[in-house]
Amino acid sequence: MxxxxxxxxxxxxxxxxxxxxxxxxxxxxxxxxxxYIYIYNDSIFKLLFGAPENESVTIDFFNAILERTGSDCIDNLTYTTTTKEEASSRHQQLERISIEIQHEDNKPYCDPLILHSIKHQVTNKYYGDSLWTQDFSHIELLLFDNFTNSKNYRHCEFFEHEEKQYSNLKQSLIFIEISKFLKNNYAYDQSHLAQWIRFIDSINNESPIETLKNSVFSQLEEKAKLxxxxxxxxxxxxxxxxxxxx
Structure with missing residues (x-):
């Protein structure tokens, strides 16, 4: 539905x-x-992608959004809350990932996104700890068009010096314009992220795309049944x- x-x-x-x-x-x-149920509802999304028993589905979704391949892929998660996860790569470099769905363009993004970064910086930090930070990625799934002057539907931003002399590549903000993708089709795009967006949309429209048995897509389809x-x-x-x- x-x-x-x-x-x-x-x-x-x-x-x-x-x-x-x-x-x-x-x-x-x-x-x-x-x-099927509506996947992009906040509570439903948390149940489907925030549950340890669905870890393989969530990992695959994160790797698609973050464009991770090969040895850079996330391969396990430690769930710290219903909305934030800690992810590990095969290099065992601990990083943090948070994800949110924005349904309507009716509130500013700057302050909440800065707050996410600050909260990440101070999480698990104690007096005397090293000031080095973990990698942090915050993902926004947008159900409206936000970057109207761009043809891209995926946008990745880093904290960068205004003269581009320095970028903090540890901190990234990733925006996925789902509505833009669906409206403009992007038929040429066969990336894994594009496959994910098309598949979730097919579930929401009660016409799931045929997938391989026991794939992450078939697992999500089974979990999303009303x-x-x-x-x-x-x-x-x-x-x-x-x-x-x-």
Whole structure:
């Protein structure tokens, strides 16, 4: 289901719950109509990509976004919270990765992104520790067009001296304009990241692209089935939202 259909599902569940009607029957009706849940919902995304049991899926997604190949690939994760992960490469160089979904272009990005970097700098730092920092990548999945003057949908920014005499390559901000990619097709782009964006979109549109059995894509497809999400979870999601989009 898409974003609007998922919002309608939660709204109907909330209204049914408030009226003390049969929520289970209501959810069953949606499960008859839709096979998959909306992946880009914040809570759903955290469940699918922030759970240790889905580590192989998350690693593959991160490597696609970060354009890691060969010995530079991330090969394991240590989950520190539901929104941030610590990743290890085969060189055993510890780095931190955070990821967020931005649904609407209705708030500034500069301050939150700077805050992410500062929080990373001070995490696990104590008085007397070395001032050297770990590598840090913050990923923003944008569901709207942000860099309207650029034809690219992937953007990577580093902290850089204004005269380009120095760049801190340890700190990177990566923006993925998902809506731009989907609107402009990018048929020529067969990168792994492009495959990921197309596959998630196919799930959200109830028409999953055929994939190899036991691949990371088939694993995500199985996890994203609406039947996997319990009544308690859906009711909890519905009742914690006070305002739904029209």
């Amino acid at each position: 898409n974003k609007e259909q998922y919002a309608r599902l939660l709204k109907d569940i909330r209204d049914t719950h408030k009226q003390e009607d049969d929520v289970s029957a209501h959810i069953a009706n949606y499960k008859d109509r839709f096979k 039947c996997n999400f319990t009544k308690d979870f859906l009711v909890s999601e519905a009742t914690k939202i006070s305002i739904f989009p029209s």
